[in-house]
Amino acid sequence: MEDELLLLGLLSGSAMHGYQLNEIIEQRLPMLSKLKPSTAYSALDRLAAQGLAEATVERVGRRPERKVYGLTPAGRERFLDLLRENLRSADLPAYAGDRGLLFHRALPANEVLALLAERREATLARAPRLRRLLESHPPRSAAALVAGHALALIDAEVTWLDGILGEGLDA
Amino acid sequence: MEDELLLLGLLSGSAMHGYQLNEIIEQRLPMLSKLKPSTAYSALDRLAAQGLAEATVERVGRRPERKVYGLTPAGRERFLDLLRENLRSADLPAYAGDRGLLFHRALPANEVLALLAERREATLARAPRLRRLLESHPPRSAAALVAGHALALIDAEVTWLDGILGEGLDA
DNA sequence: CGATTCATGTAACGGGTTACATGATTCG
DNA sequence: CGAATCATGTAACCCGTTACATGAATCG
Numbered sequence: 001m002e003d004e005l006l007l008l009g010l011l012s013g014s015a016m017h018g019y020q021l022n023e024i025i026e027q028r029l030p031m032l033s034k035l036k037p038s039t040a041y042s043a044l045d046r047l048a049a050q051g052l053a054e055a056t057v058e059r060v061g062r063r064p065e066r067k068v069y070g071l072t073p074a075g076r077e078r079f080l081d082l083l084r085e086n087l088r089s090a091d092l093p094a095y096a097g098d099r100g101l102l103f104h105r106a107l108p109a110n111e112v113l114a115l116l117a118e119r120r121e122a123t124l125a126r127a128p129r130l131r132r133l134l135e136s137h138p139p140r141s142a143a144a145l146v147a148g149h150a151l152a153l154i155d156a157e158v159t160w161l162d163g164i165l166g167e168g169l170d171a
Numbered sequence: 172m173e174d175e176l177l178l179l180g181l182l183s184g185s186a187m188h189g190y191q192l193n194e195i196i197e198q199r200l201p202m203l204s205k206l207k208p209s210t211a212y213s214a215l216d217r218l219a220a221q222g223l224a225e226a227t228v229e230r231v232g233r234r235p236e237r238k239v240y241g242l243t244p245a246g247r248e249r250f251l252d253l254l255r256e257n258l259r260s261a262d263l264p265a266y267a268g269d270r271g272l273l274f275h276r277a278l279p280a281n282e283v284l285a286l287l288a289e290r291r292e293a294t295l296a297r298a299p300r301l302r303r304l305l306e307s308h309p310p311r312s313a314a315a316l317v318a319g320h321a322l323a324l325i326d327a328e329v330t331w332l333d334g335i336l337g338e339g340l341d342a
Numbered sequence: 343c344g345a346t347t348c349a350t351g352t353a354a355c356g357g358g359t360t361a362c363a364t365g366a367t368t369c370g
Numbered sequence: 371c372g373a374a375t376c377a378t379g380t381a382a383c384c385c386g387t388t389a390c391a392t393g394a395a396t397c398g
Contacts, residue, residue, distance in 0.1 A: 001356090001357070001358090002357085002358080005270050005271065005274075006270055006273075009270075009274040009277070012274070012277060017377080017378095018377075018378070019376065019377050019378080022377095029273075032269060032270055032273070035358090036358085036359070037378090038358095038359085038360080038361090038378090038379070038380085039357090039358060039359070041377095041379060042358085042380095043357090043358090046356095046357080061367095062366080062367065063366080063367070063368095063376060064365075064366055064367075064376060064377045065366095065377075065378085066377060066378080067377090067378080079277070080278065082271075083271050083274055083275075083278065084278070084282075084286055086270055086271030087272075087283060087286035088289045088290055088293070089293050090290055090294065090328065098203060098317050098320055099176050099177055099180075099203055099257055100176065100253075100254050100257030101258075101317045102177075102180060102203070102313050102314075102317055103176075103180040103183070103250075103254055103313065104254075104258065104313060104316065106180070106250070106254060107251065107254065107258075111255075112258060115255055115258035115259045118260070119258065119259055119260055119261055122259070122260050123261065140340050140341060142272060142273045142274065142275060143273075145272045145335075146269050146272045146273055148331070149269055149272060149331055150269060152328070152330065153324060153327055153328070156323050156326065156327030157261065157323070157324070159323065160319070164316075169311055170311065172384090172385070172386090173385085173386080174386095188349080188350095189349075189350070189351095190349050190350080193349095206386090207386080207388085208350090209350090209351070209352090209387080209389090210387070212350060212351060213351085213352095213385085213386085214385085214386090216351095217384090217385080232395090233395065234347095234348060234349080234395070234396095235393075235395075236349075236350085236394095237349060237350080238350080
């Protein structure tokens with residue numbers, strides 16, 4: 001499961017029901033996951049089926065019933081294993097953004113440059129949000145680390161794009 | 172399909188049969204795709220079913236029959252669309268390496284640092300290959316661009332890791 | 343002759359996507 | 371009362387992975 005670490009990590013912080021999880025992902029972590037609500041529900045089912053999480057049905061006031069999922073000991077172990085693996089190897093060079101460059105000759109050079117200029121703007125546009133995030137959190141907090149890391153990569157991407165855009169493609 | 176651009180791009184260069192495709196991916200593009208042989212065969216089937224590629228059965232000498240896939244006009248269009256999209260937006264900040272950082276507090280700081288040090292070594296270890304690739308190809312060739320791009324990101328990653336490793340996590 | 347290379351597939355499973363379905367409660 | 375919010379799911383489809391199956395030709 002692509003988002004297993006994310007789900008287990010969130011549940012390891014505090015038990016949650018699906019709706020809550022979906023709010024967090026949608027509102028606070030849109031850049032880290034594209035998990036859709038219905039996918040999240042079935043993912044929680046699966047975690048429960050695998051014995052990594054357990055649900056308790058809860059009813060607060062007269063609101064609809066909800067299933068609060070907490071990690072089992074096996075879930076906590078699995079979470080730590082995935083976390084270690086993720087910290088250990090980032091698999092950065094495999095990321096998909098490189099693929100198109102392989103075939104850029106299929107388009108006229110000026111179109112490629114125009115597209116890369118768009119990429120530059122789109123990439124740069126993400127920076128201010130992250131910078132605000134970075135400044136609004138204590139220096140070594142998890143949020144600050146994530147934001148700082150993303151900013152470092154964004155900066156490298158933009159710098160690289162500037163190089164290409166400055167020198168052209170047919171040198 | 173995750174690797175659709177890659178397959179269409181390779182076929183747009185020259186028609187190929189599955190075995191050939193698999194050799195190229197395995198030998199020359201292992202960092203850009205993890206497509207497995209049997210997956211490649213079914214992917215080619217799918218492309219053909221969608222009218223993006225067409226197979227001609229061929230027999231050379233007494234070797235086994237093989238299906239040579241070439242792009243149809245629709246396939247060529249689809250390739251260019253995907254290529255444009257890929258060049259236009261790299262989606263870099265979504266890459267999975269960030270996820271673990273969110274939860275680093277779940278592990279003792281010294282273990283996190285040890286894991287990030289491993290990540291640093293692993294990341295750095297990819298650089299020499301890419302640097303050789305970069306130097307053995309003409310400056311603006313597709314291979315050089317891909318290698319240069321990957322190196323820029325690797326460099327940023329290592330620099331960022333050095334920052335964390337130098338300052339520690341509990342500042 | 344036995345191992346390797348050439349060449350292609352099938353079957354079963356896992357898991358993500360989308361669209362759709364359901365229904366209670368609260369707010370204006 | 372109608373709309374938005376809270377809350378969960380199902381069904382169908384697509385696609386990637388793994389393990390397994392097949393068989394001819396060439397090489398040593």
